[in-house]
Amino acid sequence: MRHxxxxxxxxxxxxxxxxxxxxxxxxxKAAFRNLINGSETVFxxxxxxxxxxxxxxxxxxEGKIYYRSSPMLFKLEMPSETILIKxxxxxxxxxxxxxxxxxxxxGRNPFFLYLDIPDGVIDVxxxxxxIMVLQVIRDNGTVEICYDKxxxxxxxxxxxxxVCLWQTTVEVFxxxxxxxxxxxxxxxxxxxxxxxx
Numbered sequence: 379m380r381h382x383x384x385x386x387x388x389x390x391x392x393x394x395x396x397x398x399x400x401x402x403x404x405x406x407k408a409a410f411r412n413l414i415n416g417s418e419t420v421f422x423x424x425x426x427x428x429x430x431x432x433x434x435x436x437x438x439x440e441g442k443i444y445y446r447s448s449p450m451l452f453k454l455e456m457p458s459e460t461i462l463i464k465x466x467x468x469x470x471x472x473x474x475x476x477x478x479x480x481x482x483x484x485g486r487n488p489f490f491l492y493l494d495i496p497d498g499v500i501d502v503x504x505x506x507x508x509i510m511v512l513q514v515i516r517d518n519g520t521v522e523i524c525y526d527k528x529x530x531x532x533x534x535x536x537x538x539x540x541v542c543l544w545q546t547t548v549e550v551f552x553x554x555x556x557x558x559x560x561x562x563x564x565x566x567x568x569x570x571x572x573x574x575x
Contacts, residue, residue, distance in 0.1 A: 403502065406510060406527055407495040413530045414489055419557060420445040422493065423550035426456075429543045444561055445489050451562045452488040462564050463488045467574075469564055476568030482575075493532055493548075495523060509533075 414420060422443040429436045441456040452463040462469045468483040496514060504511040508528040514521040519539030526533050531551040537544040 402505065402510070403495070403500050403512065406525060406530075407497075409527075409530050410495055410525070410532070411490065413553065414445070415447070415487075417553040418447055419553070419555050420489065421550065421552045421555045421557075422548060424546055424548050426544065426546045429545075431541060431543065443489070443492065444557060446557070446562070450487070453562050454492060460564060462562060464562075471564045471566050473566065476566050478564060478566060478568065478570045479573055480570065481573045493535075495525060495532070496521075 420443070422445075424441050424443070425438065426441060427436055427438045439456050439458060441454065444453040444455070445451070450464065452461075454461040458472075458474070460471045460473075462471075463483050466483050466485060468481050470479045470481075471477070472479075495512065501513040501515065502510065503513045503522070508526060510525045510527055512523045512525065514523075519537065521538075522536040524533040524535075525531075529551070531548065533548055535544075535546045
């Protein structure tokens, strides 16, 4: 999966940040992570677009994230694939091939690999009473995160490199939602490939 997906950022500071701005980023990062860790469940509905530069082509997918803290269950649902993470296992279902792949999970909270404010040094492009826009500059492109300080959630993530532009827009972000029975089931009854050793 592309890196809406794995938010591991190597960061570069282009302008000096004041101590208040640095403390503000750390404060909001902690508030967001505390909200997720302190919620029994989290539901996110998002739209992800990918535009290839120079071609005019754009690909758009809608997705959903279901997260339960204890016992931990995480499900990412998109038309192209569904991923289910539980305890030490990750299951990836590809509807195009009606195949499910099993592998080992390292036990980290998967929510923060898909949606998070990165660690490190961040350029604060804009900060108001309720919105903070953060920019990360990397060797191969930039990442811009729009964060709602009032609601403690990420509103959008924009990632750009010389080839592509990805835009993830969060449409719905709800905590402590009562999920329907079976929401963490994987679809399909096709071939299962076990990649665990």
